[in-house]
Amino acid sequence: MFATPYFLSLFVLWIITVFIQYIFKRPCKKPAGYCPPPSPPALPLIGHLHLLTLVSYKGFHALSNKYGPLLFLRLGTYPAVLVSSAPVATEMFKAQDVHFLSRIQSPLGDNLLFGSSTSFFNAPYGDYWKFMRKLCTTELLGTSQMKKLKNVRREEVVRFLSKILEKGKKNEVANLSAEILTLANNSSCRMIMSARCSGEDNQAEKCRRLVIESFDVAGKLALFTVFGPLKGIGMWYLRRKIAGVTKRYDELFENVLVEHEEKAKREGPNMENKDLMDILLEVYHDENAEIRITRKQMKNFFLDLFTGGSNTTSDAMLWILAELVNHPAAFKKLRDEIESVVGTERLVDEADIPNLPYFQACVKEAMRLNPPVPIYDRICGENCKLAGYDIPKGITMIINTYSIMRDPKIWENPNDFIPERFLTEQHNAKVQNLQVYVPFGGGRRMCPGINMTSSVVNCSVTAMVQCFDWKVIGGDGPDGSKVNMDIKSGVCLDLLLSVDLRSQDLEAVLQGQIFEDATKRLDVFGFCVIQNSTYLLIMRMQEIFAGAEVEKDIRIQKSIPHAVEGRTIYPDLLVKNSQSLFSFCAFLID
Numbered sequence: 330m331f332a333t334p335y336f337l338s339l340f341v342l343w344i345i346t347v348f349i350q351y352i353f354k355r356p357c358k359k360p361a362g363y364c365p366p367p368s369p370p371a372l373p374l375i376g377h378l379h380l381l382t383l384v385s386y387k388g389f390h391a392l393s394n395k396y397g398p399l400l401f402l403r404l405g406t407y408p409a410v411l412v413s414s415a416p417v418a419t420e421m422f423k424a425q426d427v428h429f430l431s432r433i434q435s436p437l438g439d440n441l442l443f444g445s446s447t448s449f450f451n452a453p454y455g456d457y458w459k460f461m462r463k464l465c466t467t468e469l470l471g472t473s474q475m476k477k478l479k480n481v482r483r484e485e486v487v488r489f490l491s492k493i494l495e496k497g498k499k500n501e502v503a504n505l506s507a508e509i510l511t512l513a514n515n516s517s518c519r520m521i522m523s524a525r526c527s528g529e530d531n532q533a534e535k536c537r538r539l540v541i542e543s544f545d546v547a548g549k550l551a552l553f554t555v556f557g558p559l560k561g562i563g564m565w566y567l568r569r570k571i572a573g574v575t576k577r578y579d580e581l582f583e584n585v586l587v588e589h590e591e592k593a594k595r596e597g598p599n600m601e602n603k604d605l606m607d608i609l610l611e612v613y614h615d616e617n618a619e620i621r622i623t624r625k626q627m628k629n630f631f632l633d634l635f636t637g638g639s640n641t642t643s644d645a646m647l648w649i650l651a652e653l654v655n656h657p658a659a660f661k662k663l664r665d666e667i668e669s670v671v672g673t674e675r676l677v678d679e680a681d682i683p684n685l686p687y688f689q690a691c692v693k694e695a696m697r698l699n700p701p702v703p704i705y706d707r708i709c710g711e712n713c714k715l716a717g718y719d720i721p722k723g724i725t726m727i728i729n730t731y732s733i734m735r736d737p738k739i740w741e742n743p744n745d746f747i748p749e750r751f752l753t754e755q756h757n758a759k760v761q762n763l764q765v766y767v768p769f770g771g772g773r774r775m776c777p778g779i780n781m782t783s784s785v786v787n788c789s790v791t792a793m794v795q796c797f798d799w800k801v802i803g804g805d806g807p808d809g810s811k812v813n814m815d816i817k818s819g820v821c822l823d824l825l826l827s828v829d830l831r832s833q834d835l836e837a838v839l840q841g842q843i844f845e846d847a848t849k850r851l852d853v854f855g856f857c858v859i860q861n862s863t864y865l866l867i868m869r870m871q872e873i874f875a876g877a878e879v880e881k882d883i884r885i886q887k888s889i890p891h892a893v894e895g896r897t898i899y900p901d902l903l904v905k906n907s908q909s910l911f912s913f914c915a916f917l918i919d
């Protein structure tokens with residue numbers, strides 16, 4: 330009742346403030362010879378906002394096609410420079426990298442989950458960022474840690490494939506957008522903190538929902554920020570939501586951290602199967618560490634890993650599969666490659682990837698055309714020159730990877746899906762000294778999560794091509810066989826595909842893998858429980874054999890001495906293999 334006139338008067342007040350600022354603002358004196366980047370014609374008050382479109386990077390792309398690769402823009406009251414070509418990006422990430430090493434800070438300072446200086450993603454370039462970056466490269470996200478987590482990824486992929494297999498057998502349509510997001514979330518949550526996103530009361534699921542909520546708040550706040558004087562009003566309007574999300578996230582992570590600390594005390598220095606949280610906690614407790622990180626920094630760091638790692642990875646997988654479905658010749662070529670290297674008697678494995686060059690080219694080409702992070706920001710730290718133009722200290726740089734990777738001066742037929750281009754010498758020579766392929770950014774601040782993403786993408790996409798045939802339901806094109814690649818603002822690709830298992834042989838291979846996976850989990854379960862409570866084990870088995878409804882995750886009860894708490898077994902996988910399991914179980918009980 331009272332809110333509408335109230336907000337209306339605030340809005341009018343804002344218009345008047347901006348207008349007065351606009352009229353009386355003195356143009357600041359620029360030194361002689363000052364040469365700012367070119368700028369499209371702007372309107373009073375809103376600047377270039379009217380030139381943008383709902384899918385922001387496509388609007389920016391259209392602008393750079395018309396006005397050039399380096400542009401000065403005014404988004405409301407917010408000035409920014411748009412970078413859209415490989416030569417400019419190369420200069421920025423190589424010769425001038427030192428001037429562009431920080432990102433935008435949140436208008437809320439350290440009170441919001443996102444954008445605060447205690448996060449790693451937004452940390453200003455300095456000792457904390459350098460320390461964490463080194464830790465990411467050498468320990469947390471480096472190749473050797475990723476190798477250690479291989480089984481975790483394998484289990485999640487096999488779990489995903491078993492769901493798809495069920496769909497295929499029943500001739501059902503698979504909502505791949507949802508299934509692949511679950512796969513990416515579960516893989517990253519397990520690698521980061523040994524938890525899966527399933528069930529209402531699950532920590533990883535709670536964290537996923539909090540991340541979505543805080544993205545929502547951050548997005549709204551960014552809108553207010555564009556309209557200068559509205560920034561304060563936005564912060565006031567959203568203050569309760571911000572405080573609520575931040576408090577819940579803090580409590581949730583405090584619990585997870587305490588659980589990990591207790592586990593570390595119980596298992597001692599030789600603890601096996603460490604996740605990323607175990608490793609970072611060791612650094613946190615190390616009194617001789619180069620930098621003593623705070624608890625808040627640690628919590629924000631995990632948030633960065635979740636936000637940086639889940640949707641990006643699932644989007645990458647969706648785009649790759651969509652491009653392959655839309656290009657049947659490429660799909661067939663890839664399947665032939667997998668078949669010639671792996672055969673049909675075993676499931677493709679991460680270790681096969683170096684022998685699958687065409688697969689690697691398909692991944693690159695799909696990510697070139699559809700970068701999961703199409704735009705991102707940097708801040709200019711010092712007055713400097715870029716492509717001959719003056720860039721003022723403090724201005725936001727918007728890097729449009731979508732434009733950079735469709736630059737017609739670099740890529741022949743830039744809008745076409747041609748994986749072969751990544752296999753030719755000619756292409757390699759042309760791009761040798763240019764930053765042309767930038768889905769993960771560039772320079773010192775480029776994405777540290779490449780290994781983690783690649784390992785999940787590699788093992789899942791290759792298996793999807795090896796085992797299944799995919800068809801679009803109600804798609805685009807004259808015969809309705811194409812995935813509609815036109816995305817709407819803020820929505821990820823909607824991928825609904827019917828799935829068919831290719832052959833009986835592959836079904837046997839997949840079932841074998843699912844069984845092998847299940848027995849691995851049973852082994853842990855049986856071993857722990859058998860020493861102290863055989864009865865419990867048999868009970869559980871009978872429930873499974875009878876096909877009775879059982880809980881999704883059975884946790885080993887805390888009261889059982891020597892049991893590994895928190896380990897889960899997955900009965901939905903076990904049920905399918907009841908016959909083989911029976912003999913396995915009998916062996917254990919003997």
Ligand code: HEM
Nearest residue numbers: 634637638641642645701702769770771774775776778782
């Ligand atoms: C397809 C998957 C991914 C894409 C396309 C992607 C893309 C990007 C891009 C474009 C940036 C900005 C780089 C720059 O400023 O030059 C970035 C930064 C970052 N990404 Fe990723 N990313 C992906 C996956 C991941 C994963 C799996 C993680 C970790 C689990 C991760 C963690 C981060 C972090 C922490 C940063 C900030 C780095 C810094 O400021 O030093 N990303 N990512």
